[in-house]
Amino acid sequence: MGYAPPGQWEKPAFLWESSSSMSGISEGDRPIVRPSGLAEEVYRRIRSDIMSLRIAPDTRVSVDSLARELGVSQTPIREALSMLEANGLVSKRHFAGYATSPRMDRAQLDELFEFRLLIEPHAARKAAEMMSDADTAALASGESAPSHDAFADMDTEFHRLIAQGAQNHLIADSLARLHIHVHIFRSCFRSEITEEAVHEHNAIIEAIRARDGAGAEAAMRRHIELSYGRLRDFIKE
Numbered sequence: 482m483g484y485a486p487p488g489q490w491e492k493p494a495f496l497w498e499s500s501s502s503m504s505g506i507s508e509g510d511r512p513i514v515r516p517s518g519l520a521e522e523v524y525r526r527i528r529s530d531i532m533s534l535r536i537a538p539d540t541r542v543s544v545d546s547l548a549r550e551l552g553v554s555q556t557p558i559r560e561a562l563s564m565l566e567a568n569g570l571v572s573k574r575h576f577a578g579y580a581t582s583p584r585m586d587r588a589q590l591d592e593l594f595e596f597r598l599l600i601e602p603h604a605a606r607k608a609a610e611m612m613s614d615a616d617t618a619a620l621a622s623g624e625s626a627p628s629h630d631a632f633a634d635m636d637t638e639f640h641r642l643i644a645q646g647a648q649n650h651l652i653a654d655s656l657a658r659l660h661i662h663v664h665i666f667r668s669c670f671r672s673e674i675t676e677e678a679v680h681e682h683n684a685i686i687e688a689i690r691a692r693d694g695a696g697a698e699a700a701m702r703r704h705i706e707l708s709y710g711r712l713r714d715f716i717k718e
Contacts, residue, residue: 520560523551527561531570531581532633539583542571569658587713593659594709598702600656601640604647605685605701606694612646617690622682623675632675639682643689643701681707 527547530536547558562579565571571579585593620642626632637660644653681704688696 519553520557520564523547523553523557524561524564526551527558528565528568528570531565536581538581540581541577542579542581544578567658590709590713594705597656597659597705600652601644601705602698602702604644604649604652604656605689606698607648608643608646609689609692609694609697611648612643612689616642616646617686620686620689622679622686624679624683626675632678636678636682643685646689677707677711678704 527536527542536542542562544555544558544562548555551558562571562573566573566579569582571581573579620639621635623632623635623639626635640660641653641657644656647653681700684700685697685704688700
């Protein structure tokens with residue numbers, strides 16, 4: 482590499498990305514336009530595609546294709562895929578790159594809900610006792626969601642806030658990963674599922690805001706048991 486006088490260093494490739502890699506993108510493509518938090522924005526875009534089944538379960542994820550589609554370099558794509566891997570939505574396969582996680586089978590569903598029944602009712606009790614007034618006010622049942630995709634996001638946030646309100650980081654981190662069940666929820670969505678879940682969420686919210694630990698625990702247990710019943714018939718043995 483030859484010496485370049487001060488002020489004449491070649492710009493790193495990423496500094497040209499906004500002009501060079503964005504040129505030639507057709508109207509139908511979906512380029513990322515915000516430079517700040519690029520990996521996080523790419524993560525949210527790919528996650529949305531996985532959760533809405535635009536990218537189907539157990540499907541190879543092409544870094545090159547995503548980079549072209551989103552109009553970014555491979556670096557934020559790989560960073561986003563690493564975050565998705567940590568959340569259990571994709572996995573890295575030997576000599577094959579990344580792929581979306583397979584749809585859960587019955588045994589995996591049973592294990593997930595067994596764990597949730599052990600942890601989330603306790604978290605709801607603790608949240609009723611310890612959650613701040615501001616956080617209890619932020620709890621939303623999902624009734625206002627305009628679509629089932631939006632409801633699934635609100636459902637995830639609902640359970641996250643309660644786990645966080647228990648003030649136990651291990652519980653919150655564990656449950657955040659487990660809420661990949663939203664993927665299953667979306668794939669077998671029925672309108673009555675939202676209506677039933679909203680009613681159950683409201684019962685939990687009412688108990689938490691009343692600082693009724695036992696009531697919150699019971700309402701959360703009932704919600705998880707009913708959620709399991711709604712999903713299990715859609716899962717292969």
